[in-house]
Amino acid sequence: MLIQEPVVWNGEEGKVKWLLQTLLPGEVVYKTSSSYEDIYHAIQVLDIRGAPLIGIGAAYGIAAHVLHSEGSIPQLYEEAKKSGNRLVTARPTAVNLSWAVNRMLVRAKSLLSNNVSTDEFKKGIVDEAISIDKENSEMTNKIGEYGSQLLSDGDVVLAHCNAGTLACGGIGTNLAPIRMAIKQGKRIKVVQTWTGPLFQGARLTMWELKHDGTDSVLIPDTSVAYALGNLGITKVIVGADRILMNGSVANKIGTFGIAIIAKHFKIPFYVAAPTSTIDRKSRSIPIEQRNPEEVTDLLGKLKIAPEGIRVANPAFDITSPKFVTGIITEKGIISPPYRKNISQILYQN
Amino acid sequence: MLIQEPVVWNGEEGKVKWLLQTLLPGEVVYKTSSSYEDIYHAIQVLDIRGAPLIGIGAAYGIAAHVLHSEGSIPQLYEEAKKSGNRLVTARPTAVNLSWAVNRMLVRAKSLLSNNVSTDEFKKGIVDEAISIDKENSEMTNKIGEYGSQLLSDGDVVLAHCNAGTLACGGIGTNLAPIRMAIKQGKRIKVVQTWTGPLFQGARLTMWELKHDGTDSVLIPDTSVAYALGNLGITKVIVGADRILMNGSVANKIGTFGIAIIAKHFKIPFYVAAPTSTIDRKSRSIPIEQRNPEEVTDLLGKLKIAPEGIRVANPAFDITSPKFVTGIITEKGIISPPYRKNISQILYQN
Numbered sequence: 293m294l295i296q297e298p299v300v301w302n303g304e305e306g307k308v309k310w311l312l313q314t315l316l317p318g319e320v321v322y323k324t325s326s327s328y329e330d331i332y333h334a335i336q337v338l339d340i341r342g343a344p345l346i347g348i349g350a351a352y353g354i355a356a357h358v359l360h361s362e363g364s365i366p367q368l369y370e371e372a373k374k375s376g377n378r379l380v381t382a383r384p385t386a387v388n389l390s391w392a393v394n395r396m397l398v399r400a401k402s403l404l405s406n407n408v409s410t411d412e413f414k415k416g417i418v419d420e421a422i423s424i425d426k427e428n429s430e431m432t433n434k435i436g437e438y439g440s441q442l443l444s445d446g447d448v449v450l451a452h453c454n455a456g457t458l459a460c461g462g463i464g465t466n467l468a469p470i471r472m473a474i475k476q477g478k479r480i481k482v483v484q485t486w487t488g489p490l491f492q493g494a495r496l497t498m499w500e501l502k503h504d505g506t507d508s509v510l511i512p513d514t515s516v517a518y519a520l521g522n523l524g525i526t527k528v529i530v531g532a533d534r535i536l537m538n539g540s541v542a543n544k545i546g547t548f549g550i551a552i553i554a555k556h557f558k559i560p561f562y563v564a565a566p567t568s569t570i571d572r573k574s575r576s577i578p579i580e581q582r583n584p585e586e587v588t589d590l591l592g593k594l595k596i597a598p599e600g601i602r603v604a605n606p607a608f609d610i611t612s613p614k615f616v617t618g619i620i621t622e623k624g625i626i627s628p629p630y631r632k633n634i635s636q637i638l639y640q641n
Numbered sequence: 642m643l644i645q646e647p648v649v650w651n652g653e654e655g656k657v658k659w660l661l662q663t664l665l666p667g668e669v670v671y672k673t674s675s676s677y678e679d680i681y682h683a684i685q686v687l688d689i690r691g692a693p694l695i696g697i698g699a700a701y702g703i704a705a706h707v708l709h710s711e712g713s714i715p716q717l718y719e720e721a722k723k724s725g726n727r728l729v730t731a732r733p734t735a736v737n738l739s740w741a742v743n744r745m746l747v748r749a750k751s752l753l754s755n756n757v758s759t760d761e762f763k764k765g766i767v768d769e770a771i772s773i774d775k776e777n778s779e780m781t782n783k784i785g786e787y788g789s790q791l792l793s794d795g796d797v798v799l800a801h802c803n804a805g806t807l808a809c810g811g812i813g814t815n816l817a818p819i820r821m822a823i824k825q826g827k828r829i830k831v832v833q834t835w836t837g838p839l840f841q842g843a844r845l846t847m848w849e850l851k852h853d854g855t856d857s858v859l860i861p862d863t864s865v866a867y868a869l870g871n872l873g874i875t876k877v878i879v880g881a882d883r884i885l886m887n888g889s890v891a892n893k894i895g896t897f898g899i900a901i902i903a904k905h906f907k908i909p910f911y912v913a914a915p916t917s918t919i920d921r922k923s924r925s926i927p928i929e930q931r932n933p934e935e936v937t938d939l940l941g942k943l944k945i946a947p948e949g950i951r952v953a954n955p956a957f958d959i960t961s962p963k964f965v966t967g968i969i970t971e972k973g974i975i976s977p978p979y980r981k982n983i984s985q986i987l988y989q990n
Contacts, residue, residue, distance in 0.1 A: 317947040483953075486936070486945070488837060488861040494937070494946040502947045509951045512837040512936055513862040514895030518928075518958045521897070546863030548870070552905045553898055579867075587835070587861055588843070594943040596835070597843040598666040598851045602858045604832075609867045 297429075298458050299340055299349045301422060306359040308352040312339045313458055317499040326356040328375040335382035335389075342459025343533075344428050344566075347392030350379040351421035354396045358417045365404055365413050372400040372417060388568075392424055425461065431566050432462030434622035439469025439529070439564055442618070442625070445478040447526045450519060450554070453487040453544035454496035455531025455564070465564045466531040467500065469620060474506065482508040483519050487546060489586040489605065516550055520557045528554045529620075532565035534577055539613030539630025542577045545606050551615035560617040567621045567638060580607040646778075647807050648689055648698045650771060655708040657701040661688045662807060666848040675705040677724040684731035684738075691808025692882075693777050693915075696741030699728040700770035703745045707766045714753055714762050721749040721766060737917075741773055774810065780915050781811030783971035788818025788878070788913055791967070791974070794827040796875045799868060799903075802836040802893035803845035804880025804913070814913045815880040816849065818969060823855065831857040832868050836895060838935040838954065865899055869906045877903045878969075881914035883926055888962030888979025891926045894955050900964035909966040916970045916987060929956040 298311040302324060308331060309324045323339075325331070331353035334340045340349040357375040358368055376393040383389060399420040403413045443449070449470055456464035463471045473480050482501055487493035494510055501508040511519050519525060528550060534542040541547070541563050554561045571577075584603035589595050597603075619626040619634075626633045647660040651673060657680060658673045672688075674680070680702035683689045689698040706724040707717055729742045748769040752762045792798070798819055805813035812820045822829050831850055836842035843859055850857040860868050868874060877899060883891040890896070890912050903910045920926075933952035938944050946952075968975040968983075975982045 318944065485863075486837065488835065488863055491945045498946050498950050502950055509953050510936060510946055511953050512894070514834075514837055514893075514898070515953060515955060515958075517898035517901055518894060518955050519953065521958075522928075522955075523953065544863075545861070545867060549863070549866035549898060549902055552866060553901050556901045579871075587859060590939060590943055591945070594939055595667065596840045596940070597847050597859055601847050601851055604858050604860050604864060604868065604872060606864060606867050606871075609864075609870075 297461055299345055299352065299425075299461070301352055301355070301418075301425065306356060306418070308349065308356050310334055310340050310349065311458070313341055313496065314339050316458075317495055326360045328353040328357045328379055332379055332382045335379070342454075343388040344460045345458070346383060347388035348421075348425050348428060348461055350376075350382070350389055351392045351396050351424045353379050354393070355418045355421040358400075359414050365408070365410060368410065368413055369400050369404045373397060395424065396420055428460075429462035431622040432460060432464060432468050433472075435465055435564050435566065435620055436463050436468035436472030438622075438625050439562070439620040440472035440476060440478075442562065442620070443469055443473040443478060443480055443527065447473070447478070448481040448483060448524045450483045450485070450516075450525045450528045450550065450559075451497060452485045452493060452530045452547055452550055454492040454500075456497055456500040458496045458500060459531070464500070465566070466529045467497070469529060469564060470506070471504065474504075480506070482506055483523055483525055484508055484510050485516065485546065485550075486510065486513050487544060488513050489590070491591070492544070513546055517553050520553050520559055525559055528559060528561045529564055530562075532563050532569050533608055535563070535565060535570045535619065535634075536574060536577065537570070537572060537631060537634055539616055539619070539628065539634065540577070541611045541613075541616060541619075542608050543611065545609050548609040548611045548615075551611045555615050561615055562618050562620055563616055564620040567623055570634060570638060572638070577610055579609070581605055582607050646810055648694055648701065648774075648810070650701055650704070650767075650774065655705060655767070657698065657705050659683055659689050659698065660807070662690055662845065663688050665807075666844055675709045677702040677706045677728055681728055681731045684728070691803075692737040693809045694807070695732060696737035697770075697774045697777060697810055699725075699731070699738055700741045700745050700773045702728050703742070704767045704770040707749075708763050714757070714759060717759065717762055718749050718753045722746060744773065745769055777809075778811035780971040781809060781813055781817050782821075784814055784913050784915065784969055785812050785817035785821030787971075787974050788911070788969040789821035789825060789827075791909075791911065791969070792818055792822040792827060792829055792876065796822070796827070797830040797832060797873045799832045799834070799865075799874045799877045799899065799908075800846060801834045801842060801879045801896055801899055803841040803849075805846055805849040807845045807849060808880075813849070814915065815878045816846070818878060818913060819855070820853065823853075829855070831855055832872055832874055833857055833859050834865065834895065834899075835859065835862050836893060837862050838939070840940070841893070862895055866902050869902050869908055874908055877908060877910045878913055879911075881912050881918050882957055884912070884914060884919045884968065884983075885923060885926065886919070886921060886980060886983055888965055888968070888977065888983065889926070890960040890962075890965060890968075891957050892960065894958050897958040897960045897964075900960045904964050910964055911967050911969055912965055913969040916972055919983060919987060921987070926959055928958070930954055931956050
């Protein structure tokens, strides 16, 4: 039994329901609303987080707003644009957010041009949001199907950060192969890192794994080499924020260190991510530095360092392709050489 | 200007003065007492911590108690034994504690046999504690002198955990080469890890480095590979809990991962520790597992994981000799091959 999706459409009320992720793991609280301002706020404060989830939240936000609006078709179209233009600014850097809002507005424009009825317009908008959600879930299932082929009964998987349902919807990305393999009857254990400084591994992934009833162990980030050497780990599977055409993987800080240590122990290192994560143009990835207080005041609640010190707080690191055994996508598993094989999978259809 | 020693002898009052390390870095509070029960408590709650420091604290505890006791020489000798037998149980696993207490009681017995006066007995006991403290400081200075020969102007050193003054007295062990090099006029920067789960790097070493005015940067444990690849680090220097004759190094959890990543980046990895850390007999080191709550409830104050999950919390890891560029001791720097060269330095005199 998997966890409930963190953003769901409540068809009866025509509202969006979402999990307040900032309260995890202490409290499991859902909120329901048809106000796009509420969704905007939820995205801003990270109650709705993870690139795919943000897009789904925004799409449902537009749908709920249009559904509860009144007026002519051109007026409803204006309401769709108003909510979309607002939501797209909630987190300006997330590509999926603008992609999803744009797709909703393209659909609204098409409905406007087709002289549909008010009910048909509203239904069309809601259906588009549901499609975005559903296609995303199908993508995670595909990653699970391909990835599960790599896992055998008895495997122990090291996982980093959170690329589960809470970030990606469906069955997640790096958790998808594990969940699918377990569904197939394979016994799989997970060793999960803290993933400081924000502890998304401890707070979010351990919550998902506990909910699933998966055999799992949490380790501090300092225990990675110990765990790879002593806890019987047979595979590493992580998610990705961005993948370059040469196979370089940007992912949550700590990933590159895990990859280097895994190679030392000759343990295969896999990346699970949709092909939409592949950046077809860039040749390098600038590394974002986040707020120093994340490092000195844990979760804004526990001060662990003296005042006035300097800090480095990179949000992610870049794992070079030679450490990556394979990339698990919804279109199949990509093996080295990456430059050739990534192109092939992207452009085959 | 280095920090004040965390355990000092107050000669005027004949009392022990110590820093309440558990309050760092938030508060800097010292306590003064002549009661060995107070010292016992301070060692138990980790206000006095680090193997060498515990020994020094216990020695001064015996000295203060004898100094403030009255009676004949045999009665004073009994008081020394009473306080020593109590203090030695404060942390039964710390070798330095029993070593220091034993040395104090051997001295007391020798004074008893020599028919000294009461004043001479008390002075002899106090002098012995001061000697233990002084010899320890000299050991750290020697490590600093040898280790500083490895450091050049402009070096950037990655450091892990706390093996500074707060743990080792004097100028510390892994911080000794850095401090000595800076004293010699070399410009040295330090990149310091958090060192979760107890954050001794953030809490204690950053406090020492800030006090020294050393150019330093704190990083989360996930940033080690990023830092070794991007922050211009030229050397790694860590401490050690135990070193085997073959050069295997047991040190705070996280050390082995740093060593593997440093080797990938071809950055020299040094261990700084006194020769008393070398275990002449054992062929392996059992790895102590600590309280799971250290991983789920940070410093007993911040809950970051769901209830009832499983945890691995090894206290240290073992770095294999092939990752160790050199071992900096008070007798000189030991290079590979370790089995031959460790024997040589131990038995050369």
